[in-house]
Amino acid sequence: MNFLDDKEYYNIIKDIVNHEEFLKRKDFLHHENESVYEHSLKVSYVAYKIAKLLGVDKEKAAIGGLLHDFYYEPWQDKLGKKSPFFKKHGFVHAKEALENSCKYFNKYMDKKTKNIILRHMFPLNIIPPRYIEAWIVTMADKYVSMSVLKHPKAWPKYLGLKPKNNN
Ligand SMILES: [Fe+2]
Numbered sequence: 001m002n003f004l005d006d007k008e009y010y011n012i013i014k015d016i017v018n019h020e021e022f023l024k025r026k027d028f029l030h031h032e033n034e035s036v037y038e039h040s041l042k043v044s045y046v047a048y049k050i051a052k053l054l055g056v057d058k059e060k061a062a063i064g065g066l067l068h069d070f071y072y073e074p075w076q077d078k079l080g081k082k083s084p085f086f087k088k089h090g091f092v093h094a095k096e097a098l099e100n101s102c103k104y105f106n107k108y109m110d111k112k113t114k115n116i117i118l119r120h121m122f123p124l125n126i127i128p129p130r131y132i133e134a135w136i137v138t139m140a141d142k143y144v145s146m147s148v149l150k151h152p153k154a155w156p157k158y159l160g161l162k163p164k165n166n167n
């Protein structure tokens, strides 16, 4: 299914999804066979549908979901570079995504949307989400990432802990 065919959803996210900086995520690999663009769109759409079903803020769920992994550079580029454990991708990319979202899409950055992005890596990042929409996005992210979760050997790499060609 092409999520962008859903008119109501598309109208919420069209400014972001067509933005040149966001489109660069088509070339960022999220994991083996999926770009950050595809991953983010899936998380956003699943979160939007759940929020709509529950009668909570579907716009913020859609936008927060779309920007939750809007970090600066492909995380694979950092693999193998020395950095302290708590500076690894899994721990820092939510904060990076928030900074980058404020840079490019500041008009959408109210406190709820910021919380969605900043807290989506709970429980790896130990502070839990504050809003129902942020819980929806963090769960949607885990659900959509299931293909990675099914392969425990891929976890360290997914979290940015192991050089890609080191096995
Ligand atoms: Fe993430």
Ligand SMILES: [Fe+2]
Pocket: 039, 043, 068, 069, 141
């Ligand atoms: Fe994600």
